[in-house]
Amino acid sequence: MGRIFDPVSLRLFIAVCEERNIARAAAREALVASAVSKRMAMLEADVGTPLLVRGRRGIEPTPAGETLLRRAREMLSLMARAHAELSEFQGGVVGNVRIVASVSALASGLPGDVACFLEAHPRLRVSLTERVGTEVVREVREGTADLGVVWDEVNTGQLVAQHYRHDRLGVLMPHDHPLAAQASVSLLETLAHPAVSVAPGGLLDGLLRRHAALAGATWMPRLEVASFEAAEHIVHAGLGLAIVPIGVTGDAAGALVCRPLSEDWAHRRLVVVSRTDDWLPAPARALRDHLLPRT
Template sequence: MYDPVRLAALVAVAEAGSITRAAERLGYTPPALSQQLAKLEREAGTALLVRHHRGARLTGAGELLVARARRVLDELDRARHELARLTGLAGGTLRLGTFQTAGIQLLPPVLSTFRRTYPDVELSVAFHEPTAGITAVAAGEIDLALTHAYEPGEPPSLPATLSSEPLLTEELVLVTAPGHALAGGSTRLPLAELAGEPLISMAPDHPARREVEAVLARSGATPSVLVATPGYALVCALASAGLGVGVVPEMVARTAATPVGTRLLEAGALRRTISVVHRTGEAAPAADAFRALLRGAFGRARPV
């Protein structure tokens, strides 16, 4: 039996025309989406896609399966909607808090699925930096908040009334000006090779980054420009202009508005984990349903 998640992945590639664009739409990394598609091809026993330099196109078998998959997914959506009415999700409100990267890159496909499944639930979304999002959930101002924590570093403390569920772990990567010598290698960059490099810093005004930048400082990177207001878009823009190098989450580097060179750092050195925070011990059908969709979307796509 075909996995509906993999069928949805194939449909997304058919509509987007490339694995990279489909991955962005679904909130996956391209390698994670490719893995799902490879499993689907093994289940089908035949090639479903032909990769080429501009993207990917369906084979004859892929076109046949996409046509059937759309019908299956439509039926599942209808079933979810009917079940929602039975379980009390035919109305009400779901209030979400998110930091900017997650709000732009991760939430839209999940919100789209939630809206199709529970069209009568009113949705609201507000931007909150992680600590502010936790406070807002604890105060009852929002129902769920997407937060993040860095490794190395201490996770944000939670009141006893809240719980946190990890969704996605991504590496931090080096960003530089295009053509920079450090971005040219195909292997992972040892942190020791950052010695003497001017670093675009987000500490000390970004407490969650302090331990990360302490590691970079011990490796010999020298603070060059301080971005006092946390904003990865600005870090990437300054790196692109040659004012220094930066270390940012992989999804930020992949979607930077300015051209940057990138390089993976030594394995396991620096990471960011994205989690969803919710209140415990209360009936919250809409919040529970949304958390389940988050788990389904991102639990399969954790880059290591």
């Protein structure tokens, strides 16, 4: 092996493996494709074995490439963490924790829990970013985030997942909707009314389709939107109802209500995900422990 791995080549290698295409990886990193190809050739020459091969789905890592991909993510993560933690000493802050969380987690009280933690640890800094469930897991796995908070329906793989809170799905609708007078609503009752799907193809959409099918029906929303906020606007316009985690939307100045779904599966479990303690800095471990329910 001729040289020590440089961060630029490792970042480009990760991009090629994730994009499965030299041109897309180059565009992602704002480079020309020939420069990326040259870097990959140099990397393989340094390692002394093929790292990439063209497969049915595009460029794929070889077994050696899989090993390098895993280690490259770890190395870049450690470098980024070291840079971030050392730079914090310039401002007198002795730790930085990065959290990524789903919108459901943010609505469940996570910001308040983080604020409480910071009151007791004023010299720490916490960044809190919204992500969809699969992105939460990916960022924690790759080390770009220390902690994630997400619905446990997400496949967390080898990450450590610990119970945080519960939430519940509800039916968002205008206050004069025929179902609004009920204390709770079943999924089957909603199917007789126009509906809007949030993040089609996502975990919530898949859950609703699955349980509708188990009940011998079909979940066929009239409209599809990308966010809970957009769903709220659609519902407020009278175009359909939406099934959302209770608390993630406002009430549009009193024009909307959110009635809980009556089924047991509508009660969901949120978890804190992290890598093992060997990979967690002390501030991240302290915040994770603060978030876990007291036993």
